[in-house]
Ligand code: FES
C-alpha cells in the first residue's frame with residue numbers, strides 16, 4: 065500500500081503493508097530511532113509520538129490509519145539543532161537518567177503544553193500517566209515540565 | 224578543605240543531550256544493511272529431559288541462514304560466576320520455561336519467528352518443584368545435582384541461648400517478600416558482528432562487560448582478546464543486565480560467527496519477562512529477644528531464597544542478606560542462616576539492593592512489632608539500639624569509620640515531625656473509613672563488593688593537544704549518572720570545564736578488567752581510579768609548566784582553564800600547556816587503578832569484617848489507607864541518606880527519588896506471578912510499576928559524612944535509596960490500620976485481608 069503522510073514537517077511517501085505499525089516504519093524504514101519500544105501494548109509510552117497534534121502510542125497505530133496525517137517525533141522537536149524548551153528543561157532539571165523513557169515523556173509534555181500552556185501539577189501528572197519511568201521517580205520530570213509552563217510550582221521543593 | 228569548583232556543584236548530566244533529542248544509540252537502534260535477525264525457541268515445560276531437537280526442516284524455511292542448538296556450541300556450554308551451570312541453550316535438560324532450545328538467524332524478524340515453528344523438539348517431562356519448601360524436601364527431584372540447596376551462609380556472634388535467657392520479651396515472626404522484575408524500560412538487545420579475524424564484536428546494553436566477555440570466551444572457545452564488548456547507551460539495568468545479556472550475546476555471537484554476518488537479537492517485553500532473572504523471593508523466620516527497656520539481647524534468623532533454575536549470583540545475594548541481617552542495630556548474640564535453593568522457576572539474581580531489600584523488610588517490620596510489644600515508640604527503639612561509631616555489627620566488625628546512622632534517624636524525624644505526627648494520627652477515630660499512619664525503616668549497607676570479590680577498577684585520562692580531555696572507565700554507565708561523576712572528578716583535578724571532558728563508552732578493548740558495575744561501587748572504586756589517573760596527568764602538566772615558565776614554585780595550580788601561581792595569577796592557558804607538552808614529547812595519557820582496602824571474612828565461623836565501609840539511611844512515610852477497599856495512598860515520604868560526600872547533587876537526588884519509587888513498587892504493587900512455573904505476568908498490563916500518579920511528596924535529606932576511602936569522601940547511593948521504602952510504607956500501613964501485613968506486596972487484598980486476621 066502506498067501511503068503519504070507528513071513526518072516532522074516533511075512529506076513522506078512509503079510503500080508498506082497497511083498492517084505494519086507506525087513505530088516500526090518510523091524506526092526501521094525512516095531511521096527515526098528516537099521513538100522507543102518498551103512494551104508494544106500501549107502500556108509504557110516509550111513510543112509516544114504526536115498524530116495531528118495528539119499524543120498517541122505509535123506501537124498501536126497501523127500504517128493504514130496515518131494516510132494524509134501529520135506525525136511529529138522526538139527528532140522533530142529540535143528546530144535546526146536548537147533544543148526545544150522542554151528538551152532543555154529536561155537536561156537542566158535532571159529529568160533524564162537512563163533516557164529510554166525521555167522521548168516519550170517529551171512528546172506527551174509537548175502535546176500537553178500545546179493545548180494547555182499553563183497546566184497545574186495535577187494536569188501534568190495526569191498528562192504523563194501513560195508514560196512509565198523506572199529511574200527518576202517522576203519528580204524531576206514534573207519539575208521540568210513546570211519550568212517550561214512557567215508555573216509558580218517550578219519552585220524547588222526538595223532543597 | 225579547599226573549595227571545589229566542580230565536585231559537589233549542581234551540574235548537568237554529560238550524556239543528557241542525546242537522550243532528549245533521540246540521538247542516543249540504544250542497542251535496538253543499531254542497524255546494519257546486512258544484518259540478520261535472531262529468534263529463540265523456548266521451552267514449553269518447566270523440567271524435562273531434552274530427547275531430541277530436529278532443525279532439518281527449519282533450516283530450509285525462507286530467509287533462514289542458520290538454526291543452532293546446544294550441539295553447535297563451539298566451546299563449553301556453561302557459564303556463571305561461582306557455580307557455572309547456566310547454558311546458552313539447553314543441553315541435557317530444561318530447567319525452567321525460559322530456557323532456550325534453539326536459535327534462528329534469518330533475513331527478517333518475521334522470517335526468523337516463522338522458522339521457529341519448523342523446529343521439532345522432543346521433551347520427556349520430569350517432575351518439577353516450584354517452591355523452595357518442596358525443593359528442600361528429602362526426595363525432591365534434583366534440578367542440578369542431588370540436593371537443591373546449594374548455598375548456605377551463616378553469621379554467629381556471642382551465644383544465642385544466653386541472649387534469649389536474658390530477654391524479657393521474645394517475639395517470633397515470619398515475613399515473606401515477592402518475586403519482582405527489574406522492569407528497566409529498555410528490553411534486552413544486542414548486536415554481534417564477526418570481526419573477520421575469527422573474533423567477534425558485541426555491542427549491547429550489557430551491564431558487566433567483563434563478565435559477559437568471560438562467558439563468551441568459554442562458550443565460543445575464543446581467547447578473551449578475540450572478544451570485544453562495547454556498551455551502547457543502556458536504558459536502565461538495576462543489576463538486571465548481567466547474565467541474561469551474556470545469554471543474548473552468546474547466542475547472537477554464535478549465529479554471527481556461523482553466518483559471517485551481523486546478527487541482532489532484541490527481546491520483546493514478554494521475552495524479557497520470561498527469560499530475564501528477577502529479585503529473589505524470601506521466606507524469613509525471626510526470633511528476637513529484648514529487655515523491658517528495649518535493649519536487644521538476641522536475634523535468630525533463618526532465610527530461604529528461591530534461586531529458580533540457576534545459581535548465578537545467588538551465593539553473593541544470600542551472603543549479603545545474612546551479613547546485614549540484624550539491620551543497623553547492636554545485638555550481642557546473633558545466629559543467622561541463609562539458604563539458596565533451586566526450583567523450576569525463573570532464575571533470580573542481582574537486583575538493586577542485592578539481598579538487602581528482603582532482609583531489611585524483615586528486620587524493620589520486626590523492630591516495629593517489637594516496639595509495639597514493648598509499648599515503645601519505634602523511633603526510640605531504633606535510637607536506643609542503633610549503631611554508632613565504634614559499635615560492633617552482627618558479624619563482630621568494629622565500625623571504625625564515622626557512623627552517621629543516628630543522624631539519618633534524627634534528621635528524618637525532624638523533617639516529618641515524627642513524634643507530633645504519630646501522636647496526632649494515634650488520635651484518629653478508630654472506625655473512620657480512611658485512616659492515616661506514619662511508619663519508618665532504617666538500614667546500614669556495606670559499600671562495594673566486600674568479601675564477594677576483588678574490588679578494583681581502572682580508568683584512563685588523556686588530555687588532548689587542545690586541552691580537551693577524554694576519560695575511559697572500566698565501570699559502566701547504566702543510567703545512574705556515573706559518567707557525570709567521573710567527568711566532574713576529572714574536571715576538578717585538571718582545572719578544566721566540565722564541558723571539556725568527554726567520557727567515551729565502556730569498551731573491553733581499552734580498559735583492564737574492572738569487575739562489575741554493581742554493589743553501588745561505581746563512584747567509590749571507579750571514581751577513585753579516575754581521580755588517580757587525572758592526578759598523574761596533572762602532576763605531569765605542572766612539572767612541564769614549571770619548566771616552560773622557568774619557575775621552581777611548588778604551589779602552582781590548574782584552575783578554570785589556566786595554570787595559576789599561588790597568588791592566583793594566571794600564568795598560562797591549559798590549552799597552550801597541552802599543546803606545548805605534545806611538542807616537547809610529553810604524553811598526557813595516564814592510567815589509574817584503585818583496589819579497595821582488604822576485608823576479611825571467616826566463612827567457617829560466620830564472622831569478620833565483610834565490608835571496608837558502610838552507608839546509613841532512614842526512610843519515613845505517611846500513608847492513607849481506605850479500609851473498605853484496601854487502597855493505600857502514600858502522602859509524604861522522607862528519605863535520608865549518608866552518602867559520604869555529594870559529588871553531583873542532581874544525580875544523588877535522582878537516585879533517591881528513583882530509588883524510593885522503586886521501593887514503593889516493591890512495597891505496594893509488584894509481584895511476578897507464576898503458576899506451576901508458568902509466568903502469568905508478562906507485560907506492564909499485569910505487572911504494575913509505579914506511575915506518575917503513585918508518587919508522594921518526597922523530601923530527600925543528604926547527610927554528608929566523608930569517608931576516607933571514597934573520592935573526596937564520596938560513598939554510595941544507588942542501592943541504599945531503594946532498600947527500605949517498602950518496610951517504611953508497610954509499617955505506616957500497620958500504624959494506620961492497627962493490623963499487621965507481613966507479606967509483600969501490601970496490595971489491596973493483603974491490606975484488606977489483614978483486617979480479618981487476628982493479631983498474634
Ligand atoms: S511500546 Fe508503545 S506503549 Fe510501550
Ligand code: FES
Pocket residue numbers: 159160161162163164165166196197198199200408458459702
Ligand atoms: S530515565 Fe530511565 S526509564 Fe525514565
